[in-house]
Amino acid sequence: MPRIIEVREGILKKNDMLARTLRTRFSDARVSVVSLVSSPGAGKTELLHKTLATLTHTHRVGALVGDLATDRDARRLAQAGVPVQQITTGTVCHLDAHMIAQAIDGWDLASLDLLFIENVGNLVCPASYDLGEHARVVLLSVTEGEDKPLKYPTIFNTADLAVISKIDLADAVGFDKHEAYRNIHEVGPALTVTEVSARTGSGMDGWLQWLRQPLPSRR
Amino acid sequence: MHELSVALTLVEAACEKVGGLEDVRVEAVHVRLGPLAGVVKEALSFCFEVTARGTALEGARLEIEDVPLVVFCHDCDVERQLSSMQRFRCPVCDEPTPDVVHGRELELTALEVSDRATHH
Numbered sequence: 001m002p003r004i005i006e007v008r009e010g011i012l013k014k015n016d017m018l019a020r021t022l023r024t025r026f027s028d029a030r031v032s033v034v035s036l037v038s039s040p041g042a043g044k045t046e047l048l049h050k051t052l053a054t055l056t057h058t059h060r061v062g063a064l065v066g067d068l069a070t071d072r073d074a075r076r077l078a079q080a081g082v083p084v085q086q087i088t089t090g091t092v093c094h095l096d097a098h099m100i101a102q103a104i105d106g107w108d109l110a111s112l113d114l115l116f117i118e119n120v121g122n123l124v125c126p127a128s129y130d131l132g133e134h135a136r137v138v139l140l141s142v143t144e145g146e147d148k149p150l151k152y153p154t155i156f157n158t159a160d161l162a163v164i165s166k167i168d169l170a171d172a173v174g175f176d177k178h179e180a181y182r183n184i185h186e187v188g189p190a191l192t193v194t195e196v197s198a199r200t201g202s203g204m205d206g207w208l209q210w211l212r213q214p215l216p217s218r219r
Numbered sequence: 220m221h222e223l224s225v226a227l228t229l230v231e232a233a234c235e236k237v238g239g240l241e242d243v244r245v246e247a248v249h250v251r252l253g254p255l256a257g258v259v260k261e262a263l264s265f266c267f268e269v270t271a272r273g274t275a276l277e278g279a280r281l282e283i284e285d286v287p288l289v290v291f292c293h294d295c296d297v298e299r300q301l302s303s304m305q306r307f308r309c310p311v312c313d314e315p316t317p318d319v320v321h322g323r324e325l326e327l328t329a330l331e332v333s334d335r336a337t338h339h
Contacts, residue, residue, distance in 0.1 A: 003331070004329050004330070005329060005331075007330060009232065010325060010326055010327075011250065011325045013232070015228075092221075124257060125221035128256060128258065187304065187305060188317065189308075191317075
């Protein structure tokens with residue numbers, strides 16, 4: 001007769017435990033960690049590039065950037081003159097806590113005020129993996145359409161801030177801002193929303209102000 | 220498609236539990252899955268079968284229990300089950316409900332094992 005052995009543990013327990021350890025390390029070193037997620041091409045790297053270039057005058061900033069292949073993003077971000085580490089995931093579609101731990105190996109975390117983690121462009125898989133960040137930011141570019149939050153509710157529901165990016169193109173692509181806000185709040189009622197154009201600089205003040213606030217500590 | 224990563228982690232975790240048991244065959248692996256876990260049930264089942272091959276779990280069934288999406292409605296002061304992830308609103312009073320009580324579960328809950336027939 002088959003018998004049942006009760007186990008009851010999170011399948012991603014190892015990742016979650018490592019993420020918690022990382023978050024404690026970050027907090028102890030007084031570095032705030034923000035991760036960015038979006039679909040490919042929503043403008044994570046451009047936003048991060050402009051953000052690093054601005055914040056480097058007032059804060060000690062750094063970035064980890066995940067991609068399936070190439071170090072193009074890391075080279076682009078390093079132009080801001082701040083420490084940047086590329087994480088090449090190969091065929092893996094998301095970052096996990098172990099990759100973050102490896103990437104910051106040897107870093108003096110106490111020498112940073114703010115560390116960004118740019119995830120692989122993907123609105124599905126990153127939702128399941130805690131990276132030890134203090135806040136998760138999801139980008140939605142106006143060219144993607146207002147209904148993206150309804151199609152990918154999990155990532156929006158687990159984010160702390162939604163950034164509507166490429167806002168300078170809103171009129172050109174007929175973006176319905178009211179509809180976008182409504183959809184974001186249907187799947188994440190408590191989600192703060194901000195609008196930016198990294199290219200024109202419009203909305204950057206609001207975004208930078210959010211970053212300077214004490215971050216919500218996840219989980 | 221991170222279900223493959225999840226399946227590998229699941230198989231590894233379940234094999235660790237089986238490792239301490241002598242002469243048992245794993246009949247089934249039981250998991251609980253919430254809609255906000257970000258894992259597709261069918262993909263996980265497929266990946267489980269593939270990743271279990273050549274391990275102590277080979278041939279075991281994967282039993283997935285769906286966990287309903289449950290939120291807390293502050294206006295009604297009670298937990299409510301939602302029928303859609305596209306609408307985080309109380310089904311009774313229609314107020315937005317950001318507080319998720321259940322739905323993020325991605326858990327290994329139990330192993331179903333039977334003793335292998337031993338020859339004397």
